[in-house]
Amino acid sequence: MIEERAKEDVFKEKKSENTVDDVQQSAGEVNGKDAGVNAGSEDNKQIELATKLKEAEETAAGYLAQLTRLQADFVNFRRRMERERAEQIRYANEQLFHKLLPVVDNLERAIEAGKKAKSTEPLLEGINQVLKQFLAVLEKEGVTPLDPGIGQPFDPNYQEALMREEGEAEVVVQELLRGWCYHERVLRPTLVKVGPHATDHQATPETETKDETPDTVAIDNKKKTTGTKEVEK
Missing domain, CATH: 1.20.5 (Single alpha-helices involved in coiled-coils or other helix-helix interfaces)
Structure with missing residues (x-):
């Protein structure tokens, strides 16, 4: 009985060892298959990445060539515009x-x-x-003469005073040189003589008497004397 039990125990141990070996072998086969699958997927990813990288490089090269052409076209356009502008200024x-x-x-x-x-x-x-x-x-x-503004207040925007008479008021009394404007821009201001208003120069009887010089009085007296002698004759 003891020997039979011992044989059974040995048989069970061998059987369990065989079972463990089978399990390990199966696990190894599964791991091998998984490793192969993983290796294949990694290769596919690398191939896919390489393909995408090549496509991106080709796209970038196309963009670079297009940008180079656009830059050259812009340089030529700018040179042409500068040349046309110079011609317009020259023959304006x-x-x-x-x-x-x-x-x-x-x-x-x-x-x-x-x-x-x-x-x-x-x-x-x-x-x-x-x-x-x-x-x-x-x-x-569009080139027209400026209004001289005789009798009007002096305007420095359109006039330039070359001569001034004594007086408080600044009124244009004489145009010395005509002024011109180009549309709304002054080409040359009007050169004028500025002085008091014309009414300030109008002589009154008192001023006429005061302004008489001795020479004019003598001439008038001489005329009166001559006239008297002619009447007496």
Whole structure:
């Protein structure tokens, strides 16, 4: 009986060992399969990443080439605009000069006619016509004369005083040189003479008597004496 039990125990131990070995072998096979699966998935990921990286590099290269072309186009555009702007500035007054050429032609004709004329009237008339034509061209281009403002208060925005008379009030009493404006901008202010109002210069009987000099009084007395002698004769 003891021997049989011992055999049974040995058989059970071997069986349990075989079972453990089978389990370990099965686990090893499973781990091997998992490792293979993991290795395959890692390879697929690397391939996928490499493909995406290549696509990104190609896209970046395309963007860089496009940016380079755009930059070159912008540089050419800027150079062309600068060249056109320089030409516009250089030839900005071309139309104005074209309109002034007939004025020069008429002025030359007036001078030639004045050389042949016996009097100065035809020459003056021709120059007057040329002046009217020239003023018409200026007015068409927006250049007009400023109002001298005689009798009006002095305005430093449109006038420049070259001469001043004594007095408190500053009123324009004389235009010395005509002023001009281009649209709303002053090209040249009007040169004027400034002084008191005209009423301040009007002479009264008292001032006329006080302002008489000895010479004028002597001349008047001489005229009276001469007149008296003529009457006596």
